[in-house]
Amino acid sequence: MQQGRKERRETERRMGKEEKQKAEIAVFLKIHPVVEQVFSFSEVPKAFLRLEGGHARGKTVINVINKK
Secondary structure (H helix, E strand, O other): OHHHHHHHHHHHHHHHHHHHHHHHHHHHOOOOOOEEEEEEHHHHHHHHHHHHOOOOOOEEEEEOOOOO
């Protein structure tokens, strides 16, 4: 069982490194995602209805942190 945990940690470390590299490339190339609409967590059903409608022109974002 220890071997499985070790492999999982290594995979997580490698994935974190890859995500960091992707972010650096995006900054270097000045890539900006297009956000079509932001929904609060309580509006998740509404967001899914929007996604099911198709014809997305940008990303649909769910805000899970309630900032006051």
